[in-house]
Amino acid sequence: MRAVFGLVLIIGIALAGGAVYMAKNYIGAYQNELARERAARAKVVPTVEVYVANRALKYGEPFSADDVRLVSWPENAIPEGAFAGDTALWPEGKPKERVVLRAMEKDEAILAVKVTEPGEEAGLTSRLERGMRAFAIKVDVASGVSGFLRPGDRVDVYWTGQVGRQLASTSGEVTKLIEAGVKLIAIDQSAAGDLSGAVIARTVTVAVKPEQVAALAQAQTTGRLALALVGTNDDTVAGAIEIDQRTLLGIAAEEVAAEVKAKEVCTIRTRRGAEVVEIPIPCTN
The missing domain is CATH 3.90.1210.10 (Antifreeze-like/N-acetylneuraminic acid synthase C-terminal domain)
Incomplete structure (x- = not known):
């Protein structure tokens, strides 16, 4: 009888230990899952x-x-x-x-x-900001950056032409930067920015202010325009740029000697016996 009681006691203790062990594992697993859930909630972004x-x-x-x-x-x-x-x-x-x-x-x-x-x-008007105007510039394969221009790009505009003699500090043709960072809004008749490959355009349309329209119109009439593409992330502002033939070739400007005007002298002629004498007098005119 005592042996049976001892066996039952041992089995009971073993079962109790197993139950405690299982409960401990369950509680540990529950706590781990709860910690993972809390961590996941912490990572949730509104x-x-x-x-x-x-x-x-x-x-x-x-x-x-x-x-x-x-x-x-x-x-x-x-x-x-x-x-x-x-x-x-x-x-x-x-x-x-x-x-x-x-x-x-x-x-x-x-x-x-x-x-x-x-x-x-x-339409093109939807791409114009307040106070801006659309102006078309004639280009070719050279002046249009070999066809790599796209709507949304920014370009510098250079003018090359003959300077009149009344501005005679230089001679021959002059190239000058007249507009910097101008935005393109259309290439030929397309305002889409997803053109594929190089497109050799005949005209590009830019968005400029009214006073810039007048300057570009005058420049296009009196000389040749060329465009220089500005980088996407380039935030530099180009300063005044002007190159003539002498500057390009490194020739120093010739100094023009100023002509000194001779002092005007007025005289009268008179005869003294057989001799004719010139006598200086004040000039009246």
């Missing part, structure tokens, strides 16, 4: 619903609500101009269609600078 493109959208293509969708976007990384929160892509009382101004890829955020206003056409 999001805002933002409109993105459902498909690739090309320049000049109209799109509607069927071409976009709302996705969750990190609140601290929303692109400037995105249609999110209280900014409506489709305002009430306005047409439910916009036009693409810049090409967009699938799942790219819809930005205000890349689309027109509701119901507005994607």
Whole structure:
């Protein structure tokens, strides 16, 4: 009897130990899962619903609500101009269609600078900022940077022409920087910025102020214009640049000797006997 009691006691102790061990493992696993969950919650970033493109959208293509969708976007990384929160892509009382101004890829955020206003056409006027005017410049393969210009690029404009003699400090042709950092808004009849390959254009259209229009028109009439492409991240401002033939060849300017005007002397002739004598007198005129 005592043996049976001892065996039962040993089995009970073994079961109790096993139960404690299992409970300890369970509690440990629970605590680990709870810690992982808390860590995951700490990494959660607040999001805002933002409109993105459902498909690739090309320049000049109209799109509607069927071409976009709302996705969750990190609140601290929303692109400037995105249609999110209280900014409506489709305002009430306005047409439910916009036009693409810049090409967009699938799942790219819809930005205000890349689309027109509701119901507005994607004409050149939509690319002009307040106070700016569109002006066309004739170019060729050389003056147009071998066809590598694209709408949205910035260029420096150089004028080469003959300087009149009344500006006679130089002689021959002069090349001068007349406009710096001018923005291109169209190449020939295309305002799309996703042109493929080099395009040899005949004209480029720039956005300039009214006084710059007058300067460019005068320059294009009196000489030849050439464009120099400015780098995307180049924020330098070009200063006054002017090169003539003498400067190009390193020839020193010839000094022109000033002519000294001779002092005017007035005289009268008189005869003294057989001799004729000239007598100086004050000049009256």
